[in-house]
Amino acid sequence: MLIQYLLILAVVLILVFFLRHHGTSRSGAxxxxxxxxxxxxxVFAVLAPTQVSRLAALVGVGRGTDLVLYAIVVAFGFATINTYLRFKEMELRYARLARAIALRGAEPPAEAQDGK
Structure with a gap:
């Protein structure tokens, strides 16, 4: 019984953290x-594990724990791809910023300075 309260508290804290710290990011609704x-x-899986087992049987999975595991694997894959795409976007931004700074600080060629 105590484990259920701890798990639900952990889920609520994760949700609050996610919603507070990702509100300004570009992640969509x-x-x-x-x-x-x-x-x-x-939370549903913690509170009603037998119902998750019924849901698993309904979708063709043997046990409720297997269904939860499959959901975690899919969520992990999504999170990994999402993180990869964000890093690629950030990398592109840094490259553009470095290019802009380099162009701003560049000096014209010596020929152009002499007026030739």
């Missing part, structure tokens, strides 16, 4: 809604 639904599913 769909990502936030999906994450929130995944956390709600986690």
């Amino acid at each position: 769909t990502v936030k809604i999906g994450f929130a639904l995944f956390l709600v599913f986690g």
